[in-house]
């Protein structure tokens with residue numbers, strides 16, 4: 001018990017392990033792009049867009065430069081901008097807020113639900129003003145937000161809903177996939193996401209062809225045909241090489257998510273009965289376990305303890321958006337979101353990925369139990 005095993009190295013996410021299983025397919029796909037030289041908006045982008053839309057059960061998809069771009073362009077496609085307010089969860093990753101404010105709209109934060117870690121749907125209405133145009137629920141850690149509740153408010157108050165599904169590729173809410181639950185959805189293909197590129201990438205999916213077409217313009221300098229620019233767009237395109245990589249990976253996504261589900265179930269079993277707070281999954285949600293979160297008062301000590309034993313846990317996220325220097329202008333200050341602030345000090349993300357072995361997760365759990373046993377003597 002408690003033996004330091006110097007050769008153990010269990011990262012939060014192991015991208016090298018996944019690459020080993022795909023090496024030749026990935027190389028062939030990249031080589032195909034190099035041979036065709038269609039580097040910008042090439043064949044692989046169009047094909048991947050079609051395949052990802054089918055995967056989500058949504059109408060269409062449009063590839064963009066990042067998850068951040070996906071949030072921004074989805075909102076801009078609905079003409080959201082200066083003078084508008086957009087509501088999102090106080091405990092999300094800062095990219096959600098930055099995607100909102102980069103449209104020129106103001107971000108309005110709503111407290112997290114301490115049970116599900118998603119936006120507290122009972123507090124959304126209080127945050128709505130005459131300027132509110134949209135809600136961006138985040139399926140944080142791969143667990144869908146309570147979308148029926150969000151959509152009910154949105155319909156009644158005439159608001160747009162853009163899902164931030166950056167952590168939720170393949171997750172289901174009442175049987176339907178993230179990405180087809182709101183008016184549009186933003187995904188990220190940052191390398192460590194459940195579906196990750198080998199660089200930056202993102203996509204917007206929507207059942208509304210007008211929204212898709214508008215994003216096609218916005219991502220590509222507002223160009224409707226060569227040298228004819230109908231709106232002031234930008235360069236926010238999904239790279240063809242990244243799309244080729246993603247086409248290789250998409251067929252594996254369900255099996256990777258299933259493996260993550262097994263890892264999570266194993267952690268649930270092994271850590272049951274400890275003082276750690278384990279994830280709670282509501283009946284409506286089939287999460288894809290982008291992260292497996294525990295909470296403890298001795299978070300920093302536990303994290304260090306694990307690191308000295310070769311286990312690298314993470315913190316998502318240590319400083320809430322409203323306490324970041326970048327967003328001091330929002331004027332919230334400490335105490336504005338007590339649940340979010342308390343959570344930021346207690347949350348710890350354990351290693352989870354498809355290739356994590358039974359033995360590795362058992363080692364993680366037993367090392368945590370060693371730590372907890374020492375704390376109570």
Ligand SMILES: *Cc1c(COP(=O)(O)O)cnc(C)c1O
Pocket residue numbers: 066067068069092093095096138164166167188189190200201202
């Ligand atoms: C990763 C992430 C983003 C941003 O994605 P990038 O591709 O890194 O720009 C947005 N929202 C959430 C919740 C994320 O986890």
